[in-house]
Amino acid sequence: MHTEHDLITTPVTAALLRGALDVERTGQGVLPHRLPARARAQNTDGQLAMAEAQPSGVRLAFRTRARTVELDTLPTKRAYVGLPPRPDGVYDLVADGALVAQGSVTEGRVIVIDMTTGSAEQRPGRPGTVRFTDLPEGDKDVEIWLPHNETTELIALRTDAPVEPARETGRTVWLHHGSSISHGSDAASPTAIWPARAAALAGAELINLGLAGSALLDPFTARALRDTPADCISVKIGINVVNADLMRLRAFGPAVHGFLDTVREGHPTTPLLVVSPILCPIHEDTPGPSAPDLDSLSEGRLRFVAMGDPAERAAGKLTLGVVREELARIVEQRAAEDPNLHLLDGRELYGEDDHAELPLPDGLHPDAATHRRIGARFARLAFTATGPFRTASGRP
Structure with missing residues (x-):
């Protein structure tokens, strides 16, 4: 020994x-x-x-x-x-x-x-x-x-x-940004977070800018993405903006445009995938902020609840439904001049059927099994022959 x-x-x-x-x-x-x-x-x-x-x-x-x-x-x-x-x-x-x-x-x-x-x-x-x-x-x-x-x-x-x-691998470098779900939330271990699973399945080299509670369209984060070499980039936008109750629809759209503009300054033709939120029932139609449920806390459990009022959507408050619609509109508009910009509806990674089988334990974050599922789905949807990252991953 x-x-x-x-x-x-x-x-x-x-x-x-x-x-x-x-x-x-x-x-x-x-x-x-x-x-x-x-x-x-x-x-x-x-x-x-x-x-x-x-x-x-x-x-x-x-x-x-x-x-x-x-x-x-x-x-x-x-x-x-x-x-x-x-x-x-x-x-x-x-x-x-x-x-x-x-x-x-x-x-x-x-x-x-x-x-x-x-x-x-x-x-x-x-x-x-x-x-x-x-x-x-x-x-x-x-x-x-x-x-x-x-x-x-x-x-x-x-x-x-x-x-x-380590020697240079020559593998596709995938740069990803998102919320606590991308950060890893309740995954079992660091190679079991969904971006790491997706990267392993796709044979890609991961740079993970999943930032818990902090995917808030900050300009300095956009500049970090702009300045980091990568073969393909994904940005998962929405849940933190809603559950922080950070901005209204009037500010959200221009902020998304500005974020994407900044990324494009450093990566003008790199495949860029905008991913909208996965299903999260508490915020589908109810604005934020979200907060710990005090009754659950008193019982030694952590659950989150949405504190907003669905009627406030009329005043421009954001819900996940509103965010998905706005992201789809923005990507469609920009893609007319940017053929390497793509959209993935997050509910294709985790939707109604998945929630019925694997509900979010605290109302916000996927568990270990769900991380594995999301990782496998992202690899299939983004990196395979018909996916937005097919050229970055060396596929024709």
């Missing part, structure tokens, strides 16, 4: 990371970010700051013959007042494309969130180690997918054989 002293320590640098747009050096090590520093400097929202620092889709990628791999990290976990403890984040180790090991780090900082008051308190914690042993023999491409729902400072990588940065 190897001890820590037998192992080779390799500094964690940007060269070993995939799926991050920026890497911040901290007192402990490095912190991957999914928005660049310039975007972070323009943000004042704590929810987005937390979401972009959670490394959904971010992975260490290297080539090695090591059979033992250790990773020291300092996680930042979340706890909610009155709710059961959340499970520790999962690290997925993938070797030559196959998931071969999983682990967690139990130590770390904790942010304690009170959903009734909106307050949050951070409690200090210490680093921990996730250890993988008995990996397959011989040279192999290894990816360690970081927990999609835990901020993760990377401190040290140790192995029993040398590592070198």
Whole structure:
């Protein structure tokens, strides 16, 4: 058995990371970010700051013959007042494309969130180690997918054989932006979030800008998409704008146009897919905001309810139905001059029949089984021979 002293320590640098747009050096090590520093400097929202620092889709990628791999990290976990403890984040180790090991780090900082008051308190914690042993023999491409729902400072990588940065795969680079559903919500592990499943099925290289609670048409997010090289791009728009009750129809349409205009500045002909919201019954015809159901919270369960009034649609309040209609109108209008712009109705990923079989446990977020289903459907609808990403994925 190897001890820590037998192992080779390799500094964690940007060269070993995939799926991050920026890497911040901290007192402990490095912190991957999914928005660049310039975007972070323009943000004042704590929810987005937390979401972009959670490394959904971010992975260490290297080539090695090591059979033992250790990773020291300092996680930042979340706890909610009155709710059961959340499970520790999962690290997925993938070797030559196959998931071969999983682990967690139990130590770390904790942010304690009170959903009734909106307050949050951070409690200090210490680093921990996730250890993988008995990996397959011989040279192999290894990816360690970081927990999609835990901020993760990377401190040290140790192995029993040398590592070198992963080779370029030549695979299609797919850049995706969306809400907590794209971020991973209640998926089982980082390779099981629906964008990761879709990317694996399509043989694509994922950059995931799914930002929980934060797909709000922010101009700095559009600029991040504009400036990130990609072969195909998707933007999933709607649920956060509704459940934050952020804007009215008058503002929404121009904001979508502006967001797409900015993306197109950097990707004028790249296949660009606008995805409207999946089915979410509480907001289909009822505007936001959404809020935790206090009765459920008092019972130790989390459920969300829509606080708006359907009659307010007449005053321009947004519902998912209104959003889908407006997105369809905008894409149809723009596609007349932009043949590489496409629309996918989110209900093709998760609709009425799916909800009857696999309801959203908290009223907003899909469970693990639903993530698998959405991932498979997106791969089939977007990447196959008749899909909008067929040319990006090398299909005629």
